[in-house]
Amino acid sequence: MKRQIISLLALSAAFAQPALAVTLYGKANVSLQQADESGDSEIELQSNSSRIGLMGSEALSDTFEVIYRFEYETSVDDGDKDGQTLTQRNIYLGIQTSYGTLMGGVFDTPLKTSASGVDLFNDLEGDIRNIVAGEIRSKNIVQYVSPKSFGPITAKVAYITKEIDGVDGISTSVAYKQDALYLAFAYDQDVEDNAESSEIYRLVGSYTLGSVQIGGAYENYENEAGSDGDGYFGSVQWGITDKWIFKTQYGQSDIKIEGRETFSIGGDYKFNKITKAFAYFTQNEDDAGRDDDYLGVGMELKF
Amino acid sequence: MKKPCYWALLLGSLWLPAAAAEELSSEDCEPAVDMIESNDAVNRISDCDYSKDGLGGWLANLAGNDSAEASKSAPASETVVDSKQVEATDPATNVERAGSVAAVEIASGPLSDGLALLQARFELLKRSAAACAPQRAQVHSEQVQKLEKGQIQLLLSYGCTSH
Numbered sequence: 001m002k003r004q005i006i007s008l009l010a011l012s013a014a015f016a017q018p019a020l021a022v023t024l025y026g027k028a029n030v031s032l033q034q035a036d037e038s039g040d041s042e043i044e045l046q047s048n049s050s051r052i053g054l055m056g057s058e059a060l061s062d063t064f065e066v067i068y069r070f071e072y073e074t075s076v077d078d079g080d081k082d083g084q085t086l087t088q089r090n091i092y093l094g095i096q097t098s099y100g101t102l103m104g105g106v107f108d109t110p111l112k113t114s115a116s117g118v119d120l121f122n123d124l125e126g127d128i129r130n131i132v133a134g135e136i137r138s139k140n141i142v143q144y145v146s147p148k149s150f151g152p153i154t155a156k157v158a159y160i161t162k163e164i165d166g167v168d169g170i171s172t173s174v175a176y177k178q179d180a181l182y183l184a185f186a187y188d189q190d191v192e193d194n195a196e197s198s199e200i201y202r203l204v205g206s207y208t209l210g211s212v213q214i215g216g217a218y219e220n221y222e223n224e225a226g227s228d229g230d231g232y233f234g235s236v237q238w239g240i241t242d243k244w245i246f247k248t249q250y251g252q253s254d255i256k257i258e259g260r261e262t263f264s265i266g267g268d269y270k271f272n273k274i275t276k277a278f279a280y281f282t283q284n285e286d287d288a289g290r291d292d293d294y295l296g297v298g299m300e301l302k303f
Numbered sequence: 304m305k306k307p308c309y310w311a312l313l314l315g316s317l318w319l320p321a322a323a324a325e326e327l328s329s330e331d332c333e334p335a336v337d338m339i340e341s342n343d344a345v346n347r348i349s350d351c352d353y354s355k356d357g358l359g360g361w362l363a364n365l366a367g368n369d370s371a372e373a374s375k376s377a378p379a380s381e382t383v384v385d386s387k388q389v390e391a392t393d394p395a396t397n398v399e400r401a402g403s404v405a406a407v408e409i410a411s412g413p414l415s416d417g418l419a420l421l422q423a424r425f426e427l428l429k430r431s432a433a434a435c436a437p438q439r440a441q442v443h444s445e446q447v448q449k450l451e452k453g454q455i456q457l458l459l460s461y462g463c464t465s466h
Contacts, residue, residue, distance in 0.1 A: 022359070023354070023359055025334070025364065026336055026358070051336070055335070055338075057349050067345060067348055113342045116341060145343075145346065147346065148346040154342060162397045172343075274334055303338050303356075
């Protein structure tokens, strides 16, 4: 027992070293939902991308820093994520200077992160990945991010090597964020696996007016095989009080399947800055016959 | 004025307010898991100090950064016994005058688990025995006081006796 305590203290002492500047973070997000999928109804306990991670920076000189992030997903519902207890999410190591950041690893593409603040039902059944393409966490990705001195503008260029001749991908984005306004344009080329000469254009925007945030995105997709389509979604979030938040989202797209639609409505109750309870209803349907409903309640703890 | 000048003015008006913006204070910071998911996360990693928040803060406390927290896991140290009460047990002053009937009360610091309680009790008994030597210490009472955050304090009342 004593040995375990000493080990734990040694481990925690390592984390506590101020020079190392490690931040341990994560969240547990669990919901209990009634899923009505193609006529089959069942009760499910869902872990919604619960995760734990380490991030930080280490100054090598006045103008030179190393940044890092190691993030892993864990399934709070059944402890099994693709046969593993922990699976990799965003992992990177990078160098940051006054000229920008160069980083490599496995992480979300610039096109995916461009819409991170607008998808109000992210990680739930109403996630926009159900209707649009490009929600990709790429492996073997090297990315440049413009420096902080660019002010409200963040530009990203990423090169994704699939380690197969001739099919490497590029993902780029330019975002403008100033006070209540957020705008972004993103472009992917050949980032998707198993799709030759694929291209995605995405426009994202949001505006916060008082306690109301309005957001949306438009996306166009095409590839060499002749598959193409476009889609859009819009979202509204209203902070009724400091504790209660109402939100809704609607999207329509022909990118993945003709006539796919998603509609979600829900609310959050914030106990404090890091803990909330939430409820939601989501309907996903398309022209191919999908007609799924989800009604759930859940809780989230961030740390 | 030519058209390019209008563009330069427009870009400048968008750029300057943000360039002049100060870093967020720690109270204004969103949770670390939200910050790192944002589009400009790599430029914000150093903006907020999360060392005292969440699981990282708990681990830092466990390591003993906070001396008060350290007493929870190191009850045998000097911090366990209230120093003022220890001084009161000095045999040259209180105890000899107290004789076999007077009671001296000594107290532990905040205790958060059973192991800490055992070690604190041993420490208090050891000090009472030392204070009464060559006589014996007779424990009159043991009391427990509830503190904040589930912690307790052990209070020991004793006197010295030759029997």
